[in-house]
Amino acid sequence: MSDWTWDWNPSEEFLTEGLPPGVVAEIERLATELAALGPDSVRAGSPDDREGGLRVFSLLGGRGFIQFLAVPRHECVYVCHITWTG
Structure with a gap:
């Protein structure tokens, strides 16, 4: 288990x-899983x-995506942008 x-x-x-509550819950679940990866979240x-920088992860079967930044120095994954096409 990671301390991230x-x-x-x-x-x-x-x-x-403006996002549906279920979408927000899924984003929170994905962010928790990314943090559990710890330093591997940069990939x-x-x-x-390449690794590092702003990363993109598909959301709910391609109906949207999140952009996130994994910062090893902070031991944190930051959700920076959400695109939801519904």
């Missing part, structure tokens, strides 16, 4: 405004050809 955590960046209110999602 996750957080919203800039804020939960800003990022989740999760896309792009596949």
Whole structure:
């Protein structure tokens, strides 16, 4: 188990405004799983050809995606952007 955590960046209110509660719950679940990966979260999602930087992870079968930043120095995964096409 990793000591990493996750957080919203800039804020939960800003990022989740207008999203259905089930989508928010799925994003929280994914963020928890990414944090559990610990340092390996810098390689999760896309792009596949490099690690670090802003990463993209598909959401609910391709109906949207999240962009996140894994910061080893902070031991934290930050959810930075959400695109939901519904």
